[in-house]
Amino acid sequence: MHEMSLVQSLAAQVRALAEQHGASRVKVVSVLMGPFAGVVPDSFRFAFEALQKEDPLLAGAVLELxxxxxxxxxxxxxxxxxxPQPGPEAxxxxxxxxxxxxxxxxxxGGTELILQQIRME
Ligand SMILES: [Zn+2]
Known part of the structure; x- marks a missing residue:
């Protein structure tokens, strides 16, 4: 599941930003996910949740895709x-x-996976 390695590199960026700003908690992580990035949103979310369990910095964060x-x-x-994005019914x-x-x-285009914004405290 390559989503896990994507989430890990994303988390590394988030940690670096939190450190720069002296933040102790991250509240929202917004990620821009191109439609052709080859990432399954559900898997990405799942990987993020798995990571949250081991990382107190991210523990309460909401992931916005x-x-x-x-x-x-x-x-x-x-x-x-x-x-428009093809729907699940078609x-x-x-x-x-x-x-x-x-x-x-x-x-x-549309292959990007970008950490767009984080909110922290
Ligand atoms: Zn044409």
Whole structure:
């Protein structure tokens, strides 16, 4: 489960920031998770919770995951578009270019996993 190593590097960033600010507790950790980051949000959350049990600094922290809608570049007309996240009821719906209706869309960006904000005290 590579989510665990991602969470560990995230926690290392959080610890470094808390140390810089002389904080003893972290209250909120906001993470921006690109839709093509290859991370399963539930696994990420699970790994974070496992880590919280061994780290008093993170023990009371709330994990906020923000997932922007995926962006695509059309391979036929070159138009960039943002399409809504496929829902659980229709996960395999074929995305199509809103400009030319081509199904040949290439994921554009969205692979980032960024510690966006933390609140601490
Ligand atoms: Zn197109």
């Amino acid at each position: 923000r997932q922007p809608d995926p962006r695509y570049l059309c391979l036929d007309c070159g138009e960039a578009c943002t399409l 996960p395999e719906t074929q995305a199509r270019c809103p400009a030319c209706a081509s199904p040949r869309l290439s994921p554009w």
